Amino acid sequence: MLFHSKSRSNNTYRFSSITATLIVSLVYTVFSQAEIFKAIAQKPSTAEVTQPLQNRKAEADKLLETGTKQLDDDENEAALQSFEKALAIYREIKNRQGEGKALQKIGNTYLNQDNNEKAIEYSQASLTIAKEIKDRQLEGKSLSILGAGYKGSNNYNKALECQQQALGIAREIKNGELESHALRRIGRIYYAQQNYQQSLAVAKQINNIKLKGYALR
Known part of the structure; x- marks a missing residue:
């Protein structure tokens, strides 16, 4: 009789332990799921993340445009400030192309x-950035x-090397404005080196009357 009572007591203890374990496990699962749902609810959507980036890029693009106009109007200090602000934003949003353009400006x-x-x-x-992003x-x-x-x-050799590379790229991508700039600058380098015949030959390619005058002196 005593043995039977003791066995029943042990069974009751085991049952209580299993029940407690199940309850703890259930509570932990429910709590974990609640935390997961909370995290999902708090996580910003792709649209919410993308929109501020697009807004910041548009702001930087506008600053770049403003700076370009200021530079055309010989407002160099104002242009510099616009370009530097644009550069900071492009770096903030990790836009390498924009960063490269701002640095060039x-x-x-x-x-x-x-x-x-x-x-x-x-x-x-x-x-460096242009080569990295293949622009x-x-x-x-x-x-x-x-x-x-x-x-x-007065580093004419390096100057000529850079302009010749720029000229090659301009012709490759068919950019007439860049080609004209590179040719004009090549002509000026030849003139600075007192290589007047080469300067004249380049001037004829772009029909630059002023440069022709320099070369003929």
């Missing part, structure tokens, strides 16, 4: 200010500005 602005050292620095950075137009523009910076620093 900054380099061009420094070139306008006769700051050849800075023009070389920024156009070289732009060139041939950006590569050509960066090379042309880089070459102009070298020419301003």
